[in-house]
Amino acid sequence: MSLNSAVVLVVEDSPLILINALDMVEAAGFDGVGVGNADEAIAILEARTDIRLVFTDVEMPGTFDGVKLAHYIRNRWPPIHLIVASGRVIEDVSCLPTGTRFFSKPYDNDTLVKEMTRMLAIVDAAERAQEV
């Protein structure tokens, strides 16, 4: 799988932030899929198998917040990379699954894209190593 066709799922309940995040993901060369809450995110993940990275907000309506969603994904789909963003100033990062990257809002688009690229490049390299 090449880096450019990697699919990133963005979970964000504020439509304006979601539009920008999808724009950012696509400008970076990934495919973006956007949903407004954790339940929709899980439905997408059950329906398709090509999601490589989930970028989620923490505070969202619905049964799960972003932290619970991150744990759920890590348990059910361990290979998926996780990035969590929140407006809370001091988020206890240790409550997130290992390997999750945390960004406080407002996040900087460039820094975030760099991190996504780095995470997905690791996936890419690992997969290539497996193919050999």
Added chain:
Amino acid sequence: MVPAPSLRPEAHALSLMLAVIAASPAPLLLLDGDLKVVAASASFCRDFQIEQEGVPARLFSALGHGEWDVPQLVSLLEGTASGAAEVHAYEFELNRDGQAPRLLVLNAHKLDYDDKERVRVLLAIADVTEARASDKLKDNLLREKAILLQEVQHRVANSLQIIASILMQSARKVQSEESRGHLRDAHSRLMSIAAVQQHLAASRLGDVELRAYLVQLCKSLSASMIHDPEVLSIEVVADDSVTLADISVSLGLIVTELVINALKHAFPGHRAGRIVVEYGSREANWTLSVRDNGIGMQPASEDRKPGLGTNIVEALAKRLDAEVRVSGANPGTVVSIVHVQPAVAAVGRNV
């Protein structure tokens, strides 16, 4: 001859003690060795709705409608009377029919005096129901305040994120390179205000440690403005100064403007370079400077109308009672914001 008059001071002392107990504003009971009431304060009868007439010589456990007949309490009082136990701040919930329970704190003490035959136990009862309720209310209010503060910070962060998103969105859509530059600058200013906000929210106390603050601010600025950190870098050199939160906000905004300005003008055509943000203080005097090793000031540019950034820096410096000094750094430019405390104390001056 029997010293009959010696009885009189004793009787006098007893009647004085009974009068003291009766008048005590805090509920008090004097019990004998069998836990029969010798005397009760009027406040006890009033606070716990017990008929005053029937009290003396009654068993403690038979007071009222049996609400005081609690085995644990009676046993503690018996222990106190025999000298085996002590009732110290014993908490007890008094339950009476048709009334809300009262939370009482009991202290009982065996009186030590000449007459060893007659045991006397003094029981003091404090009703702490309201005090505890108000403590709980205070705790709840404090907790609520902390939650509200977090909520406000969260909303501020989300609002800043929405604005940042719109600015980035517009910067991508707009056709003119100049407009794109302005939108990107606005985005950088917003990100630096957010960094300042986060730092202040985390520091909580009134004083801000400037080095950590400036480092975080410059990290945020370089993340949003510098595409290649190998080519351009921002460094912070600061002493251990601490300053008030509102002053640190002004300093942060000044640094933001000067760094934006240096990045925009000092390094044309992908020129490599370095920006150094420096802060130092001595007593009440301090200097903040932003130095670059770029192309230096162009003489022609001084005739230009000052930009938004220059106006912001001048206004903020004025608020801080400081002077803006621009000079060549050879190579590059250094802009210093210098605050010199006047010899006469500035207390009460309207800045």
